[in-house]
Amino acid sequence: MTLPTGDIEVVTGAHDAVDLDRLDGDAIEGRSPWQISWRRLKRDRAAMVGGAVAVLLVLVAIFSKLIESGFHLDPNATHNNQFHGGLIDPNTGLPLGSFGGMSSHHLLGVEPLSGRDILARIVEGSWVSLLVAFSATLLSNAIGTVLGIVAGYYGGWIDAFISRIMDIFLAFPLLLFAIAISASLQNEAFGLKGLPLHISVLIFVIGFFNWPYMGRIIRGQTISLREREFVAAARGLGARGPYILFKELLPNLVAPILVYSTLLMPSNILFEAALDFLGVGIAPPQSSWGQELAQAVDYYQSDPEYLIVPGVMIFIAVLAFNLFGDGLRDALDPKSASR
Amino acid sequence: MQHRRSMSGMITLAVIGALALSACSSSKGSGSSNTPAAKTGYNAANTSLVNASTNKNGTVKYALSSTPDSLDPGNTYYAWVWDFSRLYASPLTTFKPVPGNDSLTLVPNLATSLGVPSDGGKTWTYHLRPNLKYSDGSPITAADVKYAVERSNYAPDVFSNGPTYFNAVLAQNTPAYAGPYKDKTGGLKSIETPDATTIVFHLASAFADFDYLVSNPQTAPVPQAKDTGANYVKNIISSGPYEFKSYTDSRGAVLVPNPNWSAASGLVGAQNSKEIDLTFNQEQVSIDNDLMAGNLTGDVAGAGTAAASQPKILNDATLKANADDALSGALSYVAMSTKVKPLDNLDCRKAVEYAIDKVSAQNAYGGPNRGDIATTVLPPNVVGYTKYDDYPTPSNSGDVAKAKDELTKCGHPSGFDIGLSARADRPNEISMATSIQASLKKVGINATIQQYPSGKYFSDFAGAPAFVHSHNIGLIMMAWAADWPTGYGFLDQIIAGDTIKASGNSNLSELNDPTVNQLLQQAIQNTDASARVKAWGQVDKQVMDDAAIVPMLYRKDLLYRPPSATNVFVTAAYGMYDYLTIGSTS
Numbered sequence: 001m002t003l004p005t006g007d008i009e010v011v012t013g014a015h016d017a018v019d020l021d022r023l024d025g026d027a028i029e030g031r032s033p034w035q036i037s038w039r040r041l042k043r044d045r046a047a048m049v050g051g052a053v054a055v056l057l058v059l060v061a062i063f064s065k066l067i068e069s070g071f072h073l074d075p076n077a078t079h080n081n082q083f084h085g086g087l088i089d090p091n092t093g094l095p096l097g098s099f100g101g102m103s104s105h106h107l108l109g110v111e112p113l114s115g116r117d118i119l120a121r122i123v124e125g126s127w128v129s130l131l132v133a134f135s136a137t138l139l140s141n142a143i144g145t146v147l148g149i150v151a152g153y154y155g156g157w158i159d160a161f162i163s164r165i166m167d168i169f170l171a172f173p174l175l176l177f178a179i180a181i182s183a184s185l186q187n188e189a190f191g192l193k194g195l196p197l198h199i200s201v202l203i204f205v206i207g208f209f210n211w212p213y214m215g216r217i218i219r220g221q222t223i224s225l226r227e228r229e230f231v232a233a234a235r236g237l238g239a240r241g242p243y244i245l246f247k248e249l250l251p252n253l254v255a256p257i258l259v260y261s262t263l264l265m266p267s268n269i270l271f272e273a274a275l276d277f278l279g280v281g282i283a284p285p286q287s288s289w290g291q292e293l294a295q296a297v298d299y300y301q302s303d304p305e306y307l308i309v310p311g312v313m314i315f316i317a318v319l320a321f322n323l324f325g326d327g328l329r330d331a332l333d334p335k336s337a338s339r
Numbered sequence: 340m341q342h343r344r345s346m347s348g349m350i351t352l353a354v355i356g357a358l359a360l361s362a363c364s365s366s367k368g369s370g371s372s373n374t375p376a377a378k379t380g381y382n383a384a385n386t387s388l389v390n391a392s393t394n395k396n397g398t399v400k401y402a403l404s405s406t407p408d409s410l411d412p413g414n415t416y417y418a419w420v421w422d423f424s425r426l427y428a429s430p431l432t433t434f435k436p437v438p439g440n441d442s443l444t445l446v447p448n449l450a451t452s453l454g455v456p457s458d459g460g461k462t463w464t465y466h467l468r469p470n471l472k473y474s475d476g477s478p479i480t481a482a483d484v485k486y487a488v489e490r491s492n493y494a495p496d497v498f499s500n501g502p503t504y505f506n507a508v509l510a511q512n513t514p515a516y517a518g519p520y521k522d523k524t525g526g527l528k529s530i531e532t533p534d535a536t537t538i539v540f541h542l543a544s545a546f547a548d549f550d551y552l553v554s555n556p557q558t559a560p561v562p563q564a565k566d567t568g569a570n571y572v573k574n575i576i577s578s579g580p581y582e583f584k585s586y587t588d589s590r591g592a593v594l595v596p597n598p599n600w601s602a603a604s605g606l607v608g609a610q611n612s613k614e615i616d617l618t619f620n621q622e623q624v625s626i627d628n629d630l631m632a633g634n635l636t637g638d639v640a641g642a643g644t645a646a647a648s649q650p651k652i653l654n655d656a657t658l659k660a661n662a663d664d665a666l667s668g669a670l671s672y673v674a675m676s677t678k679v680k681p682l683d684n685l686d687c688r689k690a691v692e693y694a695i696d697k698v699s700a701q702n703a704y705g706g707p708n709r710g711d712i713a714t715t716v717l718p719p720n721v722v723g724y725t726k727y728d729d730y731p732t733p734s735n736s737g738d739v740a741k742a743k744d745e746l747t748k749c750g751h752p753s754g755f756d757i758g759l760s761a762r763a764d765r766p767n768e769i770s771m772a773t774s775i776q777a778s779l780k781k782v783g784i785n786a787t788i789q790q791y792p793s794g795k796y797f798s799d800f801a802g803a804p805a806f807v808h809s810h811n812i813g814l815i816m817m818a819w820a821a822d823w824p825t826g827y828g829f830l831d832q833i834i835a836g837d838t839i840k841a842s843g844n845s846n847l848s849e850l851n852d853p854t855v856n857q858l859l860q861q862a863i864q865n866t867d868a869s870a871r872v873k874a875w876g877q878v879d880k881q882v883m884d885d886a887a888i889v890p891m892l893y894r895k896d897l898l899y900r901p902p903s904a905t906n907v908f909v910t911a912a913y914g915m916y917d918y919l920t921i922g923s924t925s
Contacts, residue, residue, distance in 0.1 A: 078777050080702040083734040090706040092650035113646055113703050113770050114777075188810070194787050279763065284773045284788055298624045298647030298766075302654065 037255075040331040047327020053320035054262075061130040064123050075124035076285050079115030087115045092302070100305030108309050112299055118292075118309050125287035125310070129317075132202045132288075133268035137261050139207030144214025145257060149245050151215070152222025163219070166212040175274070178205040182280035198282040206271050214260060221256055225249055255332040262325030266318035273314055289314050340418050340502070340822050340832075384663045384900060384908045384916065386439045392905035397923030398614045399904075401639035402621040402629065405764045406589055406794035411572040412556035413491030414498040416797065416843065418669075418820055419641045421556055422913040425608065426594060426615070427474075427577040428559030431465050431484065431538075432550055433607050436919045438908035443824055445550050448607045449484070449560065449578070453550050460545035460866060465553070467536040468606070472599040473562060474582035481532040483560035486519065489527050490566065491557040494518035497568050499798055499843035502822060502832050504552050510543045520568060545864045547871065551823030580608040580919075581615060591618040611906060611922035623766060624648060631658055633901045636923045641915025642667075643896030646705035646767045652899060653708070663898045664708055667914030669820035670718050671710060671892040673759075673775065674833075674847035677885075678804070679813040682757065686749035688886035691814070692730040693745060695889055696737035696778040703774035704767050710892030716830065716879045718893045723826035723875025729883040742782040754783020757813040760801045763790035768816050771891070775814075786814060802844040815847045818894065820914060826875025827863050834882050835859055848887040855881050 095101030100109030273290030292310035412428035627648035821829035836851030862874030
């Protein structure tokens with residue numbers, strides 16, 4: 001790809017006596033924008049911590065089944081039968097013991113009424129919450145990027161048309177729509193049933209209506225990029241629309257796409273939690289962080305630990321992605337002061 | 340009838356003694372035997388009237404976690420509506436609105452006395468009180484009672500919710516009566532109204548429980564000129580102490596005192612408040628919180644609080660004093676469809692009976708405060724109950740080995756997939772369903788939980804056999820109370836072959852066992868009471884031999900009454916607070 005502002009590549013063959021700014025004897029090398037950004041990112045501690053935690057959570061989500069079998073965590077095993085080692089007080093339904101039933105066997109305690117292990121349910125729930133958030137982000141991105149680029153580059157009536165569509169989508173009362181759709185597609189639709197259906201519906205509802213946010217940003221960036229010389233140059237060389245869109249403009253948009261994706265992830269995690277909370281997300285016995293939170297809210301007075309654990313998980317995930325996204329934006333933005 | 344979460348049960352007089360003991364009244368040991376039971380404290384309303392008051396100026400506020408199946412007295416099958424509808428619809432007889440055992444006594448309401456049987460119990464005659472008027476001032480006549488029975492029992496395409504006992508019991512027209520909306524030729528010949536205050540029912544065969552039968556809201560008069568069929572619910576003409584000021588589907592209703600009703604006429608009821616507000620679709624836990632804060636007068640469903648609210652109430656002395664753990668007379672159970680494969684095979688059904696861990700399910704529902712483990716169809720307080728267990732498991736905790744044996748016998752040794760339906764707005768029921776799902780998983784049966792709203796559970800989903808078959812729903816969460824306090828009143832609608840309906844079905848197992856059908860029919864015609872009692876027990880055993888249901892809990896419900904609620908007591912007839920007398924100080 002051609003660069004709007006090219007870095008000057010300095011080829012050093014012979015080593016001159018003078019080292020310009022290096023004390024360690026390295027040859028002078030120019031760095032690509034990616035390398036510059038990566039260096040800047042590495043220096044941003046908060047972002048690195050956020051990124052590490054985010055990666056850790058993603059790994060937990062991907063390997064959740066392995067982790068469960070490895071640590072003997074069963075998210076669906078109930079422990080509420082007092083004749084078989086029950087962990088629940090039959091009269092109140094609350095976990096026996098303190099801190100919501102925490103013990104060496106159940107590190108984060110157990111749920112009231114059913115006695116299910118909370119740590120197991122959190123691990124099990126991680127893949128649902130993150131998968132839905134991820135896929136919804138991907139869906140928003142795909143639609144938003146394509147439509148944004150097309151609208152920004154072509155302008156004219158195409159831009160007007162797509163922008164009006166964006167306005168319509170932005171005007172939708174998103175939460176109400178999400179509730180309505182999720183509630184009506186609960187049991188069977190489009191040949192899917194049960195968990196795959198619920199997850200697909202969640203991904204669709206969250207991802208499909210959020211694309212204008214990405215779309216607008218990309219459109220704005222495209223408009224500012226299309227007037228640059230490199231685009232004119234490419235056109236002059238005979239490039240047509242699609243080539244320019246996908247080979248010239250898109251690579252320059254990767255930075256904002258990446259940044260806003262990492263910022264969209266946490267809001268999608270929260271949205272999924274909200275839909276579970278409202279009872280239109282996934283169905284029992286599948287666990288998800290939002291589902292756990294929803295069930296725990298009723299117990300906030302009698303068993304607060306039940307509420308704290310999934311709440312903290314969601315908080316950590318959202319914070320991690322936010323920090324990483326912030327740091328990424330700072331690192332990628334050439335105008336922000338480099339350190 | 341169906342229970343909203345709890346069932347209102349009709350408890351027979353014979354076993355009321357046990358009931359009285361279960362209500363642990365807090366009389367603090369005064370030696371005199373004349374001291375009445377304490378009128379305050381935990382469980383006080385089980386046996387006595389709490390917070391007596393003559394204040395008639397309060398506003399009573401009720402909330403409901405879903406919508407009613409219908410407030411139309413001819414189209415409802417939920418116990419709470421049968422209780423509540425007496426405020427605006429007066430049936431021929433009703434249950435005495437007094438606390439304790441006495442509330443199972445039938446008293447005449449619209450009629451001047453209980454029915455007069457003749458012709459060996461095949462003809463029943465009632466005389467209406469004279470000069471009664473509807474809320475709009477028009478006179479109430481016997482023809483209106485006849486019309487009410489015709490529209491509720493003979494027009495299933497318009498009204499599918501309620502039971503159809505009258506249709507089964509009354510002598511049929513030839514050709515068969517097509518209902519008042521299709522047949523304009525003068526109605527059912529087996530109900531005669533020789534004059535404006537006399538009504539005579541001619542039955543096809545003797546029916547010993549007829550006075551109980553007419554206590555249900557289907558005999559509340561409906562003026563034919565004002566009947567708009569399915570839309571009548573939006574503008575019900577009242578024959579009770581209250582009339583509708585407004586009604587909005589899915590939102591709620593407001594009732595105000597009916598100026599054309601008076602206690603002096605001898606009708607049962609009272610006008611103890613100046614307004615009654617009913618709000619639908621409130622989330623259960625927020626209803627509980629509103630009750631505890633005093634913002635509501637009652638949870639009209641009468642099915643008890645959500646399990647999550649239970650520890651809050653039971654662990655706080657002040658709140659606990661406002662609660663009553665009422666015996667609801669209902670049975671929570673899992674109905675097994677005998678038509679959905681592979682549960683059409685008896686051994687597969689027996690596998691489910693052995694697999695379920697009932698203790699775990701009981702605790703998931705809310706623990707022993709919510710009910711005792713059940714092993715029979717009839718609860719202990721219905722005449723005919725005999726204690727036995729067809730499918731015993733150690734500590735009622737399930738028997739994986741036996742279940743797997745049965746699975747092998749039925750040809751599915753590694754289990755099978757099946758649907759399990761439950762009501763979405765009842766968190767306790769979902770919790771119990773999840774526990775059952777976990778038990779079944781242990782033997783390889785993969786149950787998928789399908790959730791449906793209570794308001795349409797019986798009309799559109801679990802109670803519509805076509806829907807059940809097409810969605811592979813083999814297991815259905817259900818709760819049921821007697822339609823009246825005898826074995827027949829409990830059993831008929833849920834296990835007799837001729838009660839299976841296309842919509843509003845209560846025989847969720849679709850059981851059609853000739854032995855069961857015959858026993859029931861013979862018994863209800865038998866004038867010998869002890870022979871009837873024996874027969875109910877036999878029917879119970881046969882249904883369990885057929886493994887048509889898995890009995891889970893003999894239900895108790897934790898009800899809550901705020902201090903602002905006046906004249907509150909539990910009626911044994913419906914297993915919840917009697918809505919005829921409740922007022923409010925706010």
